Amino acid sequence: MLGLVVLLGVFILLLSFFIRVRRPKNFPPGPRPWHILGNLLQLDPVNPLKDLERLKRCYGNVFSLYIGSWPAVVMNGLEAICEALVTRSENYAGRQNHNMISHIFEGKGIFMANYDSSWREHRRFTVTTLKNFGLGKQLKSSDGTWGEQVFDTLPTLQLFPLTKHVEVYLTCLTLPLPFWNILTQHKGSRVAGEARDLIDCYLDQMDKAADGDSTFNDTQMGNLILELVMAGTDTISNTHRSAMLHLMTNQHVQDRCRKEIEEVLEGRTDVSFEDRHAMQYVQAVINEVQRIGYTIPLAAFHTTCKDTQLCGYQLPKGTMVIPNLSSVLHEEGQWKFPHEFNPENFLNDKGEFVKPEAFLPFSAGICVCLGEGLARMELFLFVVTLLQRFQFVWPETGGVPDLSLIFGTVCCLNPLHTL
């Protein structure tokens, strides 16, 4: 009996090699997929970026892959990414709803939500509230670390019963628990109309919309807060780590930053975000850190909301789309020094700060990172404040600094230890 089952299994496997998976008509080209596994075995799960680069050289800036049985289109380079995310942004604003994280989040919140009225209302609410509470003010340090490591793996690899995924799944399930306590405390102590933070603002919004068909409710709020914590934790801390390492390994850059900071602040100890306008070189350095380190190399996967086009190809509704942001951040022809750390990438002939069109670490279009303003402010205030007070030096006993990036949804460098 067992022999028969094994034989049947081998037969099905062999059959799957010979039955061709048909791509939709005028779909972008790509390597031949296998049944069930698609092209997964052709991608290095530890770091697929090199494989994507190889496939780009073979098939061009727009090619397709099968992630398991789901077709996905990978977009590379400024032109293709802007055509999809900016010119046809509404067609590409969907999110995939067949991965583990989206099942846990049930499509609520922003990050994992589809492009509908709930997404629009929550996005508008969050952008406005972050502006009111964050931008233009000094930041307090945060002690929240729940979001760490949650997104450090490709969601699509959930096809395999990996321990890592069980771990991520369990972490995601337990993540909301502290939130419910915080929410109960807020409900007990808040004064309507006198919001202290984003949760109070959300509760005010729930009161306002209580009579109508509101999309604002406790579960949506829980997901929204978790998303903000997760999206705003690793991204920022990894960029800071990267900034420190590049400043340590480029002392002349660090010295020039410090000189500019001293000239602009003229003895002032407190720096404000407004000071960035006078610190053109510091801005160039921070942007260059983000460019070379491409924090979120593959953005968040999008899905087409309707049948649409891309660079002459046809993409049916529901196609998974992967914007390869790292390809734009290192694209030849867009940067003076695409493959090396060099703040000159952001300076014009007069030494003034300029932001090239290809600087897309926060992605582009209607789903562009909504924490971009907050992230910029945090990075600027943090880097300037540290450089005002400390000199960062790579220790002689530290060996050769390791600048290689560890791939993940959020990329990072190896941890640094202070001596």
Ligand code: HEM
């Ligand atoms: C260096 C820091 C950061 C980088 C590089 C970054 C980058 C990104 C990228 C590439 C996306 C995907 C956009 C797309 O789908 O095309 C994204 C989305 C998002 N980010 Fe950020 N982010 C950063 C910091 C933050 C912070 C501080 C917050 C919040 C406080 C935040 C909140 C979000 C949210 C909510 C989304 C989902 C937007 C949507 O789907 O509409 N991010 N971010």
